[in-house]
Amino acid sequence: MPVMKSMLVRMLYESRVLHKFSGIILKQGGLILMYHRVLPAGWKGMHLIQPGMYVSTDTFEREMKLLKTKFNVISLGSMLDYLKTERSLSRCCVITFDDGWQDTFTHAFPILERYKLPATVFLTSGYMNTDRRFWPDELAACLGEWFSRGRGDALLPMGVKRILEKEGVTSHQSPTFIIDRAIGGFKKISETSRDTLLLELKEIFPNRIDDRVMMTWQEVDTMTATGRIDLGAHTVSHCLLDQIPPWEAKKEILQSKQEIESRLNRSVDYFAYPNGNFTPEISDLVREAGFAAAVTTRRGWVHAGQDLFELPRNGIHNDVGKTDALFMWRLLIR
Numbered sequence: 465m466p467v468m469k470s471m472l473v474r475m476l477y478e479s480r481v482l483h484k485f486s487g488i489i490l491k492q493g494g495l496i497l498m499y500h501r502v503l504p505a506g507w508k509g510m511h512l513i514q515p516g517m518y519v520s521t522d523t524f525e526r527e528m529k530l531l532k533t534k535f536n537v538i539s540l541g542s543m544l545d546y547l548k549t550e551r552s553l554s555r556c557c558v559i560t561f562d563d564g565w566q567d568t569f570t571h572a573f574p575i576l577e578r579y580k581l582p583a584t585v586f587l588t589s590g591y592m593n594t595d596r597r598f599w600p601d602e603l604a605a606c607l608g609e610w611f612s613r614g615r616g617d618a619l620l621p622m623g624v625k626r627i628l629e630k631e632g633v634t635s636h637q638s639p640t641f642i643i644d645r646a647i648g649g650f651k652k653i654s655e656t657s658r659d660t661l662l663l664e665l666k667e668i669f670p671n672r673i674d675d676r677v678m679m680t681w682q683e684v685d686t687m688t689a690t691g692r693i694d695l696g697a698h699t700v701s702h703c704l705l706d707q708i709p710p711w712e713a714k715k716e717i718l719q720s721k722q723e724i725e726s727r728l729n730r731s732v733d734y735f736a737y738p739n740g741n742f743t744p745e746i747s748d749l750v751r752e753a754g755f756a757a758a759v760t761t762r763r764g765w766v767h768a769g770q771d772l773f774e775l776p777r778n779g780i781h782n783d784v785g786k787t788d789a790l791f792m793w794r795l796l797i798r
């Protein structure tokens with residue numbers, strides 16, 4: 465974030481200008497926040513994670529404290545009730561986590577409990593209870609090996625080299641930048657090409673499977689036992705739903721709901737589109753599968769008359785919440 469913006473935001477916050485206008489701004493509706501990973505600062509694998517994917521535990525704790533004092537943090541179910549009964553959503557805020565990372569249990573959950581805050585966790589059913597990793601993590605691990613072997617161009621498969629070039633990557637840039645761009649580039653190619661390239665990369669850069677990164681069903685069960693954490697589905701395989709045939713999308717949506725429901729013996733009423741990818745046809749499939757609502761990755765306010773299958777969410781990552789001022793700015797202005 466440019467230093468100038470950061471200074472300006474701090475000035476507006478400290479002079480209480482932001483607070484003065486917050487009442488008016490918050491009249492626009494409710495907020496749904498989207499988190500992914502919560503990790504301790506200096507965690508060993510941090511340089512292999514996209515900056516948009518995590519907040520540090522310290523940042524997360526400060527954010528929860530601020531939300532607790534300045535907002536009315538409610539469950540997603542309560543927000544839907546507010547919408548149905550046309551109650552004002554001003555100052556209402558919902559906290560959500562995507563994917564089912566183990567750190568949601570080990571790092572986020574204890575902090576949520578400390579502040580008695582509700583949250584919804586969207587699970588990728590096919591990854592729960594396994595030591596599987598999502599492809600961006602596998603790609604990052606291979607690139608991590610490439611970094612440690614001196615970043616020679618000749619080491620990379622031609623297809624990967626081409627993607628990096630297209631994304632404007634040179635081998636001198638920072639690991640975080642290269643990984644971020646590489647993942648972006650890999651998202652633009654077909655699933656088959658992606659799988660082929662990943663296989664090639666893994667052959668050149670075999671890397672050991674680190675500790676398990678996804679939650680076990682037992683951990684999910686422990687979290688939900690408090691009554692403050694509820695669950696949503698996020699497909700079986702984290703596929704991009706607009707890039708697969710409708711019959712397959714239907715199966716991914718329905719099967720993830722059924723699997724979580726049967727594993728945990730509770731109903732799963734909410735859905736999150738992986739990567740935020742959806743079309744009107746896909747939201748129809750989600751509705752037909754029996755969900756009550758679905759969340760996107762489009763930023764915005766939740767307001768009266770809202771389409772419940774296109775609920776906007778506001779992504780929070782470490783860089784946008786480094787200080788209370790920046791976090792408030794992200795929530796109010798964005």
Ligand SMILES: [Zn+2]
Nearest residue numbers: 562563738739
């Ligand atoms: Zn996801």
